[in-house]
Amino acid sequence: MDFDFSEEQRLLKESVDRFIGDRYDFEQRKTFAKSDSGYAHENWKQFAELGLLAIPFAEEHGGFGGGPTETMIVMEAFGRGLVLEPYFSTVVLGGGLLRHAGSDAHKSEFIPKIASGDLRLAFAHGERQSRYDLADVEARAKKSGSGYLLEGEKSLVLNGDSADTLIVSARMSGDERDRSGIGLFLVDGNAKGVSRRGYPTQDGLRAAEISLSGVEVPVDRVLSEDGLPIIERVVDEAIAALAAEAVGAMAEMHALTVDYLKTRKQFGVAIGAFQALQHRAVDMFVALEQARSMAMFATMMSAEDDAEARSRATSAAKVQIGRSAKIVGQGAIQLHGGVGMTMELKVGHYFKRATMIDVLFGDADYHLARLAEAGSLAA
Amino acid sequence: MDLRFTDQELAFRDEVRTFFKENLPPAIREKLKEGRHTSKDELVEWTRILNKKGWAVSHWPREYGGTGWTPVQQYIFLDELQQAPAPSPLPFGVSMVGPVIYTFGSDAQKKQFLPRIANLDDWWCQGFSEPGAGSDLASLKTTAKRDGDHYVINGQKTWTTLAQHADWIFLLARTDPSAKKQEGISFILVNMKTPGITVRPIVTIDGGAEVNEVFFDDVRVPVENRVGEENKGWDYAKFLLGNERVGIARVGVSKERLRRIRELAAATTDHGRPLIELPRFREKLAAVEVELKALEMTQLRVVAAEAKRAKGKPDPASSILKIKGSEIQQATTELLMEVVGPYALPYRQEHEDEEGWNEPPIGPDWASTIAPTYFNTRKVSIYGGSNEIQKNIIAKAILGL
Numbered sequence: 122m123d124f125d126f127s128e129e130q131r132l133l134k135e136s137v138d139r140f141i142g143d144r145y146d147f148e149q150r151k152t153f154a155k156s157d158s159g160y161a162h163e164n165w166k167q168f169a170e171l172g173l174l175a176i177p178f179a180e181e182h183g184g185f186g187g188g189p190t191e192t193m194i195v196m197e198a199f200g201r202g203l204v205l206e207p208y209f210s211t212v213v214l215g216g217g218l219l220r221h222a223g224s225d226a227h228k229s230e231f232i233p234k235i236a237s238g239d240l241r242l243a244f245a246h247g248e249r250q251s252r253y254d255l256a257d258v259e260a261r262a263k264k265s266g267s268g269y270l271l272e273g274e275k276s277l278v279l280n281g282d283s284a285d286t287l288i289v290s291a292r293m294s295g296d297e298r299d300r301s302g303i304g305l306f307l308v309d310g311n312a313k314g315v316s317r318r319g320y321p322t323q324d325g326l327r328a329a330e331i332s333l334s335g336v337e338v339p340v341d342r343v344l345s346e347d348g349l350p351i352i353e354r355v356v357d358e359a360i361a362a363l364a365a366e367a368v369g370a371m372a373e374m375h376a377l378t379v380d381y382l383k384t385r386k387q388f389g390v391a392i393g394a395f396q397a398l399q400h401r402a403v404d405m406f407v408a409l410e411q412a413r414s415m416a417m418f419a420t421m422m423s424a425e426d427d428a429e430a431r432s433r434a435t436s437a438a439k440v441q442i443g444r445s446a447k448i449v450g451q452g453a454i455q456l457h458g459g460v461g462m463t464m465e466l467k468v469g470h471y472f473k474r475a476t477m478i479d480v481l482f483g484d485a486d487y488h489l490a491r492l493a494e495a496g497s498l499a500a
Numbered sequence: 501m502d503l504r505f506t507d508q509e510l511a512f513r514d515e516v517r518t519f520f521k522e523n524l525p526p527a528i529r530e531k532l533k534e535g536r537h538t539s540k541d542e543l544v545e546w547t548r549i550l551n552k553k554g555w556a557v558s559h560w561p562r563e564y565g566g567t568g569w570t571p572v573q574q575y576i577f578l579d580e581l582q583q584a585p586a587p588s589p590l591p592f593g594v595s596m597v598g599p600v601i602y603t604f605g606s607d608a609q610k611k612q613f614l615p616r617i618a619n620l621d622d623w624w625c626q627g628f629s630e631p632g633a634g635s636d637l638a639s640l641k642t643t644a645k646r647d648g649d650h651y652v653i654n655g656q657k658t659w660t661t662l663a664q665h666a667d668w669i670f671l672l673a674r675t676d677p678s679a680k681k682q683e684g685i686s687f688i689l690v691n692m693k694t695p696g697i698t699v700r701p702i703v704t705i706d707g708g709a710e711v712n713e714v715f716f717d718d719v720r721v722p723v724e725n726r727v728g729e730e731n732k733g734w735d736y737a738k739f740l741l742g743n744e745r746v747g748i749a750r751v752g753v754s755k756e757r758l759r760r761i762r763e764l765a766a767a768t769t770d771h772g773r774p775l776i777e778l779p780r781f782r783e784k785l786a787a788v789e790v791e792l793k794a795l796e797m798t799q800l801r802v803v804a805a806e807a808k809r810a811k812g813k814p815d816p817a818s819s820i821l822k823i824k825g826s827e828i829q830q831a832t833t834e835l836l837m838e839v840v841g842p843y844a845l846p847y848r849q850e851h852e853d854e855e856g857w858n859e860p861p862i863g864p865d866w867a868s869t870i871a872p873t874y875f876n877t878r879k880v881s882i883y884g885g886s887n888e889i890q891k892n893i894i895a896k897a898i899l900g901l
């Protein structure tokens with residue numbers, strides 16, 4: 122057992138940390154957020170130059186050959202920076218689907234473009250009725266000539282408004298919540314029949330409602346005809362990545378709070394002198410470290426081939442992350458007093474991001490129920 | 501001991517309930533149900549409906565427009581108001597400065613201000629907190645320096661709720677800089693149109709614009725706008741803060757919220773099943789209901805005791821109401837977050853509320869206020885004396901620690 126990073130991983134961490142330190146302070150982030158796409162294209166280019174966009178892909182396709190640990194390193198730093206760029210949508214979700222479902226031809230075509238920063242992806246999967254059920258897909262793919270026609274409505278598509286290519290799930294057969302018969306399709310974001318309505322999300326990121334009406338997909342753009350196991354696998358990886366991001370956000374919230382306790386004076390002393398506040402800060406610290414441990418656990422388990430074991434580990438991590446985010450986030454606001462309630466301090470922005478991470482791919486409550494049904498986590 | 505309401509009290513409850521049913525404008529009720537903020541005009545409209553009925557300042561003494569109701573009746577009124585749900589009259593006037601004025605103010609002040617508070621002709625805001633003086637309010641730095649028959653006010657207030665609408669602000673300022681902390685503070689009424697006042701909005705994490713900074717730069721205020729004696733302002737402020745705590749449990753608001761959670765959880769499905777049918781969800785809801793029932797009974801005990809104690813002496817047990825009341829309000833917003841699930845995510849933009857906008861909402865039409873409500877409700881354990889400060893009060897005043 123070894124919790125230390127390899128030399129290469131340390132270098133990666135150094136470079137992404139440096140990027141966040143140099144390029145991503147609170148003021149700079151505000152200007153990035155103001156652009157139409159909701160993030161900065163120069164940053165995306167920088168990601169390409171630093172090799173971040175190539176991390177999880179095989180070297181034979183122009184990737185860096187990294188694994189979940191490398192993704193964890195990047196996502197944690199992005200959590201600290203509250204990064205706006207669509208890394209999660211493009212590399213973790215979209216890239217994950219390509220890695221696990223794509224043919225060699227797909228990989229050779231798309232991965233180099235992702236790595237060079239010329240292709241941004243979004244995963245158009247959720248629907249109005251689906252909530253957290255990954256099998257709940259009503260959108261349809263009808264055979265038409267040698268290809269397919271897509272019909273349906275996709276909802277809450279992260280970064281769906283600015284993505285160049287969408288990976289769309291649609292039913293080739295079966296009923297709404299059947300496990301089989303879900304296809305995955307590569308669709309140009311500007312294809313005929315695709316209409317997108319983008320909007321900001323509570324955490325300052327972006328999402329879109331996407332309507333598909335008679336969208337033609339040639340057969341070589343079919344990524345999978347039995348997509349659910351792949352979707353589940355990629356979502357497990359995605360949850361591990363989000364867990365790392367949440368840990369980054371929580372670590373910053375905690376650091377900011379401890380700092381505030383040392384500097385804010387009331388009743389003639391730094392408020393950190395009050396034991397009630399010390400203990401709360403300690404509770405937050407414990408929650409943070411528990412979350413960090415589970416983010417590591419989820420990262421390790423996301424490479425596990427046994428789907429059931431992987432899914433249980435993922436659910437456990439999501440529960441811990443959600444609960445810790447509440448303890449750390451609510452505590453951070455409370456200990457800041459009035460200023461914690463404002464958009465003027467970074468702490469509130471972290472709180473909002475950590476809260477939104479909880480409702481992505483199933484909240485703590487949902488995963489706790491899933492875990493309880495699956496049996497024991499103990500192994 | 502008989503914990504039931506008497507027949508007269510029940511009849512009173514029906515009367516109040518019927519009045520709200522018949523007179524609360526439906527648009528205002530809808531807004532509150534959906535967790536949206538009412539506008540200034542809507543609050544003025546509603547306050548005037550109440551005032552016409554003689555209920556806008558129900559808890560004031562009769563001679564100033566109050567009703568003479570018993571504490572239990574006051575409780576029933578407030579509970580029904582919150583459950584309607586109807587907006588509470590602006591607290592800065594009716595619960596804060598009004599009672600200070602009729603208790604400590606001059607006859608001229610009573611005549612000038614009290615009727616206008618009851619009718620919301622004057623919008624008041626509370627200028628207590630400063631950047632350096634929050635929990636430690638007595639360390640405030642704003643000064644009021646005597647210059648003939650005027651005070652000249654300099655300094656800064658912050659977190660001033662709804663100051664953007666205000667006609668008047670009541671503030672604490674230092675009139676004797678050489679005196680010890682709590683001494684040398686005066687309670688002064690300032691017209692917001694006086695030259696030298698600047699209001700700057702502070703955006704809160706829910707995206708709302710309810711608080712402000714207020715700057716005073718050589719603001720000249722007639723000496724007759726001081727309430728009571730010079731340098732005795734701290735006593736009046738303590739009196740005011742004691743009143744503030746009583747209404748803060750907001751039991752009726754939480755009752756209404758829990759009802760709404762039930763409705764929404766019945767309309768939301770999880771794997772094809774209404775959320776309200778899931779035992780794990782129902783248990784959480786029931787647990788909050790238990791806490792709320794206990795709080796309601798505690799509140800009634802405090803109310804009953806209040807009838808018997810000396811006027812104007814706050815009951816330290818009211819700190820229990822503040823702590824539990826705020827925790828329960830926060831718990832209800834967490835339940836709402838669970839119900840709305842992924843549709844907590846979209847951020848509703850201002851232009852979506854404009855006339856002529858006809859795109860459908862993203863997700864259920866009730867979803868967009870949920871996350872902002874969760875974020876915004878973090879404030880209830882911070883303001884009105886933070887929960888940590890309330891615990892300090894209980895430890896000292898009740899437990900003798």
Ligand SMILES: Cc1cc2nc3c(=O)[nH]c(=O)nc-3n(C[C@H](O)[C@H](O)[C@H](O)COP(=O)(O)OP(=O)(O)OC[C@H]3O[C@@H](n4cnc5c(N)ncnc54)[C@H](O)[C@@H]3O)c2cc1C
Pocket residue numbers: 385387388392395397398455456457458459460462625626627628629631633634635636658659660661662711879882883884885886887888889892
């Ligand atoms: C939305 C909102 C609206 C408000 N509206 C108004 C208004 O209209 N008018 C007005 O005058 N004020 C208003 N306030 C201000 C409010 O009263 C203060 O925020 C509150 O008194 C806390 O002060 P602070 O924000 O400076 O926090 P601080 O006092 O700096 O407290 C920071 C943290 O330290 C804790 N703490 C402080 N002292 C102690 C202690 N002795 N022991 C243990 N813990 C301690 C606090 O509980 C808190 O967790 C509002 C605040 C908010 C958030």
